[in-house]
Every structure is written in C-alpha cells, then in structure tokens.
Amino acid sequence: MGRAALITGASKRLGRAISEHLAGLGWDIIVHFNSSRREAMELKETLGKRFPRQRFFVVKADLSVPDEAESIIPKIAGEVGKIDLLVNNASVFMPSSIADTSSEMFDNNFNVHVKSPFLLIRDFSNRFEYGDIVNIVDTRITSNSSDYAAYTLSKQGLWNLTRMAASEFAPGIRVNAIAPGLILPPEGKDSDYLWELAQKIPLKKPGTIEAVLRSLDFILENDYITGQIIYADGGENLGYT
Numbered sequence: 001m002g003r004a005a006l007i008t009g010a011s012k013r014l015g016r017a018i019s020e021h022l023a024g025l026g027w028d029i030i031v032h033f034n035s036s037r038r039e040a041m042e043l044k045e046t047l048g049k050r051f052p053r054q055r056f057f058v059v060k061a062d063l064s065v066p067d068e069a070e071s072i073i074p075k076i077a078g079e080v081g082k083i084d085l086l087v088n089n090a091s092v093f094m095p096s097s098i099a100d101t102s103s104e105m106f107d108n109n110f111n112v113h114v115k116s117p118f119l120l121i122r123d124f125s126n127r128f129e130y131g132d133i134v135n136i137v138d139t140r141i142t143s144n145s146s147d148y149a150a151y152t153l154s155k156q157g158l159w160n161l162t163r164m165a166a167s168e169f170a171p172g173i174r175v176n177a178i179a180p181g182l183i184l185p186p187e188g189k190d191s192d193y194l195w196e197l198a199q200k201i202p203l204k205k206p207g208t209i210e211a212v213l214r215s216l217d218f219i220l221e222n223d224y225i226t227g228q229i230i231y232a233d234g235g236e237n238l239g240y241t
Contacts, residue, residue, distance in 0.1 A: 002026055002027060002028050002054060002055075003026070003027050003028065003084040003085065004027065004028040004029070004030060004055070004080050004081070004082065004083050004084055004085070005019075005022050005027045005028070005029055005030065005083070005084065005085035005086075005087065006030040006032065006059075006072070006073075006076070006083050006085070006086050006087070006120075007019050007022075007029065007030070007031065007032060007087040007089055008032040008063065008087065008088055008089050008090035008116075008117075008120070009032065009033070009034075009063075009089045009090030009091060010029070010030075010031040010032050010033065010040070010043070010089070011031055011033040011036040011039040011040035011043055012036055012039055013184055014089060014136070014180070014183070014184060014209060014212060015087075015089045015090070016039075016043060017209045017212075017213065018087060018089060018212075018213065018216065019031060019043060019047070020043075020047070021213045021216070022085075023047045023050070023051055023054060023056075024051075026051075026054065027054070027084075027085070028054050028055040028056065028057075028080070029047060029054075029055075029056050029057070030056075030057045030058075030059060030076055030080060030083070031043055031044055031056065031057065031058045031059070032058075032059050032060075032061060032072065032090065033058065033059075033060055034060065034061065034062050034063065034090070037060065040058045040060075041058060044056045044057070044058050055080070057076060057079065057080060059072055059075060059076050063090050063111065063112045063116035064092075064107075064108050064111045064112050064116075065111070066111060066115050066116060066119060069111075069115070069116035069119045069120060070119050070123065072120060072123075073120065073123040073124060073127060074123070077127060082128060083124065083127075083128060083131065084128075084130075084131050084132065085131060085132045085133070085134070085220070086120060086121070086124050086131070086132070086133045086134070087133075087134045087135075087136065087216075088116075088117040088120060088121075088133070088134070088135045088136060088158070089136045090112060090116075091112065091113065091136070092108060092109060092112050092113075092151070093148070093151060093186060094109075094148070094151065095147055095148055096147075096148065096149060096150060096151075097146050097147060097149055098146050098149045101149050101150050105150055106150045108150075109150040109151050109153075109154040110150070110153075110154045110157065112154070113151070113154035113155055113157065113158050114154050114157040114158055114161065117135060117158055117161060118161055121133055121161070121165050121169075121175070124173070125165075125168075125169045125173055128173070129172050129173075130172045130173065131172075131173050131174075132173070132174050132175075132176075132219070132220060133165065133173060133174070133175040133176070134175075134176055134177065134178060134216060134219055134220075135158050135159070135161070135162045135175070135176075135177045135178075136177070136178055136180065136212075137155045137156075137158050137159045137162070137177050137178070137179045137229065138151075138152070138155045138179055138180065138181075139179045139180065139181040139231055139233035139236045139237050140152045140155060141155050141156045141159050141179060142236075142237040158177070159177055159179075159229060162175050162176065162177040162227065162229070163175075163227045166226040166227030167227065170226055174219075174223070174225070174226040175226060175227065176219045176225060176226060176227065176228050176229070176230075177228070177229040177230070178212055178215045178216060178219070178229070178230050178232055179229055179230065179231045179232065179233060179237065180207070180211070180212050180232050180233060181201070181207060181231070181232065181233025181234055181236040181237075182194045182197055182198050182201070182206040182207060182233070182234065182236070183206065183207045183208065183209060183211065183212060183232070184209070191206065194206035198234065200240040200241060201233070201234045201235055201236040201240060201241065202234060202235030202236075202238055202241055203234035203235050204234075205234060206234070207232060207233070207234055211232040212232050214232075215230040215232045218230065
C-alpha cells in the first residue's frame with residue numbers, strides 16, 4: 001500500500017487541487033467533505049480512473065460540529081490503515097467586523113479552523129507514530145484588519161496550534177503551515193478582483209494554486225523543518241505598498 005493523505009475540505013477549490021496533485025505523486029487520498037457530496041464522489045471516481053493502482057476514499061463530517069470531527073480518523077483508520085499526511089484545509093470565509101460578528105459566526109469559525117483541526121491533530125498523533133501535518137492558514141494572520149474578524153482570529157489560532165503541535169509531537173510527526181494570499185477569488189468574484197487587490201502588495205500580481213502546491217512539496221520533501229510557515233502570498237505579509 002502507498003502513502004495515504006487525508007485532506008479536509010477536499011472536494012472543491014484548493015482542497016481539490018491538493019488532492020489531485022498528491023494523487024499525481026502516487027498518494028492514496030481520503031477526500032473529506034461536508035455538504036459537497038456530489039463533488040466528492042465525482043473526484044473519487046475521476047482519481048480512481050486516472051490512477052487505478054491507488055486507493056481513494058470519501059468521508060463526510062461537518063467540522064463546525066466537534067463530535068463529527070472526532071469521528072473522522074476512527075472511521076477511516078480501519079479501512080485505510082496508516083495515514084501519513086493530514087492537511088487541515090477546510091475553511092469558512094465570511095466577512096464580518098468585530099461589531100457585526102454574531103456568537104454563532106464566531107463559534108463556526110473557531111470550530112472549523114481551530115477546534116476540529118486540534119481534534120484531528122490529536123487523533124492523528126495518538127494513532128500514528130510518524131507522519132506529516134500541514135495546516136492551511138492565511139496571510140491575513142499578519143494583519144490587524146477586522147473586516148474578517150472571526151476568520152482572521154481563528155486562522156491565527158491555527159498557526160499557533162501549528163507551532164505547539166510541532167513542539168509536542170516531534171520528532172516523529174512534523175507540523176507546518178502554508179499561508180496563501182491572493183490565490184483564489186471569493187465566490188462571486190473573478191480574477192479582476194484579485195488583480196485590483198494585488199496592486200497593493202509587493203509583487204503586484206495574484207498568485208496561482210501552483211504556488212501553494214509547490215509550498216506543500218517543499219514541506220514534504222524537506223524533512224528537517226517543523227513548526228514553520230510558508231507565506232505563498234506575493235509578499236502581502238510584509239504589508240501593503
């Protein structure tokens with residue numbers, strides 16, 4: 001059996017790209033989804049046809065509900081066996097200032113971005129002696145902008161969790177993070193929206209999903225880094241120009 005990767009939020013956008021990329025490198029893929037069952041099953045079928053010698057699985061869980069997050073690794077471990085890589089990619093992205101953030105929105109962000117990854121990391125480390133964990137954060141963690149207040153705070157929490165887990169679970173499990181910037185437009189926006197925003201960052205252009213995939217490759221190939229973050233953001237973390 002080959003190496004297996006569990007990617008949360010794997011059926012769409014960046015998660016789908018990560019799934020396809022790793023499958024192309026020979027990984028078995030566990031596609032996690034919440035509401036996108038059709039897309040998840042279609043991805044599994046597509047990958048199965050392209051890579052018939054590899055294994056592909058799907059698992060459903062609502063990561064805004066911690067009990068469901070806790071069910072994921074026990075549910076799939078018996079079927080898959082060893083999981084070598086956990087990518088905490090699932091995300092919710094809704095604009096709201098501090099003043100306008102409801103308690104429900106706050107809890108939803110922290111459950112999806114902090115509590116569920118915490119539980120998945122815990123369960124991964126308790127079952128598997130060796131492996132890699134990569135958390136997808138966001139370049140917004142370097143900013144004090146409150147236009148996505150709960151989102152940004154929860155992603156900052158995920159980055160802090162990355163460093164804490166890297167310290168606790170070394171040397172067997174490495175834990176790192178990737179912070180994308182202007183890679184994909186929000187739903188309802190197009191590439192022009194990204195190009196307009198990009199004029200304020202050092203490299204003056206939006207990035208591509210390839211920038212994130214190359215960052216993931218670097219983390220997986222360099223076995224002497226842990227507790228680190230790669231900003232795939234065109235320099236946005238340095239501040240606006």
